[in-house]
Amino acid sequence: VHTFPDVVADLRARYAVVLLDEYQDTSIAQRVLLQRIFGEGHPVMAVGDPCQAIYGWRGASVDNIEDFPEHFPAGGDAAAARFTLSQNRRSGVSILEVANRTSAHLRTVHAGVEPLAAGVNGKGQGAVSCALFETYAQETEWVVGEIEATRSARGAGRAVSWSDVAVLAATGADL
Numbered sequence: 001v002h003t004f005p006d007v008v009a010d011l012r013a014r015y016a017v018v019l020l021d022e023y024q025d026t027s028i029a030q031r032v033l034l035q036r037i038f039g040e041g042h043p044v045m046a047v048g049d050p051c052q053a054i055y056g057w058r059g060a061s062v063d064n065i066e067d068f069p070e071h072f073p074a075g076g077d078a079a080a081a082r083f084t085l086s087q088n089r090r091s092g093v094s095i096l097e098v099a100n101r102t103s104a105h106l107r108t109v110h111a112g113v114e115p116l117a118a119g120v121n122g123k124g125q126g127a128v129s130c131a132l133f134e135t136y137a138q139e140t141e142w143v144v145g146e147i148e149a150t151r152s153a154r155g156a157g158r159a160v161s162w163s164d165v166a167v168l169a170a171t172g173a174d175l
Helices: 005-014 028-038 093-109 136-156
Strands: 018-020 044-046
Touching: 005 028, 018 028
Parallel strands: 018 044
Antiparallel strands: none
């Protein structure tokens, strides 16, 4: 893009507006590339959370999201506007309380990041459980037991269908 300005012109013409998702996980090289293509007033919007930056080990720089308003100015010397999205509609209040306590120290480091608040979502209070096991088999048995207990709570007036159950795992083999 540095050597061939027609490539930049073609990309700018093809993409009138650019949305960068999970921008806190981009590397400096990726940011420089994006700046050379879409900088200098081209409509660019980035979505990200500096408190969720987890890929520093592979070169991601949380400074990209922190300094986005300066890296991609709105026009002239004006810094881009910054908006905070703090309402969470996916989690119950209990889950957000734990998340906010766990991330409190990060919010002191990253300006403009607010604690998460539960939006209207019908999720209820929610529940948080924490456990530590000596073996993988014990952990798996506990997770299965928790799912079974939740599913059997139907008699307590809380219908839980399989589509309401999600398990996150590192690999498909784990599932």
